[in-house]
Amino acid sequence: MKESERYYQPHTSKEALRKVQALFNSYCRAPLTTELLQYHHQLTQQVVTDILPAARREQQPARVAAANRIYQIMLRWSAVRLAGQPWIGKLVDFQLIEPQNSPKRQVRTTKIHSHQPGRSVRH
Numbered sequence: 001m002k003e004s005e006r007y008y009q010p011h012t013s014k015e016a017l018r019k020v021q022a023l024f025n026s027y028c029r030a031p032l033t034t035e036l037l038q039y040h041h042q043l044t045q046q047v048v049t050d051i052l053p054a055a056r057r058e059q060q061p062a063r064v065a066a067a068n069r070i071y072q073i074m075l076r077w078s079a080v081r082l083a084g085q086p087w088i089g090k091l092v093d094f095q096l097i098e099p100q101n102s103p104k105r106q107v108r109t110t111k112i113h114s115h116q117p118g119r120s121v122r123h
Helices: 013-027 034-057 061-082
Strands: 090-092 095-097 108-111 119-122
Touching: 013 034, 013 061, 013 090, 034 061
Parallel strands: none
Antiparallel strands: 090 095, 108 119
């Protein structure tokens, strides 16, 4: 395997932002360790040094704003976790979504009209 094929190399800033978002969501609720903090700091620096300039080169103001938002959220994550507080929320479409603000799914049950007791769920 070549060295260039070993690591994920996004072609656009949007791909890079989606990968950072997926990585952040995978570890944001994990127990806090020094290795996790180092990894988080490295990922935060990649947003500032690699993704933000790439978005500016592509002349995409929405992606520049998204990269800045992700950077601010990642800084807030560090402060919250170092204070010993749990992190509530996750990144969706480059924005922080908290559980109380997410849409709820309404479940309606109906009785099955047959000889067996039971209920069916319609969404």
